[in-house]
Amino acid sequence: MASNKKQKRKILIVMMDGFDPAYLQASDMPHTKQMIANGFYKTVKGVMPSVTNVNNTGICCGGPPSVHGITANSYFDLQTKKEEYMDKAAMVLAPTIFERGAKLGMKSALMTAKKKTQSLLRTGAEIRLAAEAPKDAEGGGIDWVARLGPPPDIYSPEINHWLFRATQIVLNETNTDLAYFHTTDFPMHMEPPWGEKSLFHLSEWDKLLGETLDAHPDLEVYMSADHGMNFKSRCYDLNKVVPNKGGEIFFAMSAERDPYVKHHRTFGGTAFVWLNTPGDFERVADICRRLDGVEAVYDRYTAAARFLLHADRIGDMLVTGDINTVFGPLEGKDGVEEMPKEFRTHGGSDEAIAPLIIYNREVDPRLWRELAYNFDLTKPIGF
């Protein structure tokens, strides 16, 4: 007997870590390109600092850091004078898409490569899996390792394929209405878009997408990225460079700092600087602006306004690098180091870019201008 019951929506949000539009262009991804041809596509802005936690939380909460509060991968605790990871759910000030869906009775799954995302975006998801640590998975009652074998190393492209198979299990076998699928950008850090391993990574990933769409032809897919990726040739340690040039600061921190050191040695294109006294601003800003490769220097409130940041959760000063330049802790006393030629990372304004793809969901063309940032990805979902 034919049922006239309205079909339940099934939603897949893909947060493809480090998926610079250049990777989309260079890779053999027929199913992804089919979604573009038959759906909605736009290249959009990412948020500064262009690091993962900032943009991942933005996509998951549907807003900028001024709303959700995650302004970097780390924060500097002024009391203990220690850098701490910004990866706890309690720091997120806005509801996740999982919490918003739960109000409508929808069940969600958070499927991520990285442990830090399981702790940051956990709220409201019934099933939670970080491929890096399947023994800490929560909900769903699935023995992931028994089903899929042990996950490949977190520093491998194959871990994203393993995670996609886990996401297929969630879509095929559980009553999950919405799955949030977050990969690792390790393959993008390792190779440019034309690299052999990168091509392998994305074409295999795309095959799994094809399988998934065959099994669920009506699956709504919302896909974007947290940031792009570029070669970088130079790194500054502002904790050393500024004093070397006669200035004084309390502390400088790379907004990129996270536990995944093999990716980028914690170097990134944005630094937060804390001053000893507000009166030091002009002197320190002048020193930073004269450094080759420094793109711009902002005071706290200008930076917050310009980049939609939460003013209480950044430094007194925000320094950005040009396309070649990053910031982070260095060994030598000079405070500047040339990077090896294969070094790729993100964090600056040149990586604040992402593709935005929506498939199987009609997008009102009048929304074109409103879909300006990666955090606008979930707007057309409608809750």
Ligand SMILES: [Zn+2]
């Ligand atoms: Zn990332």
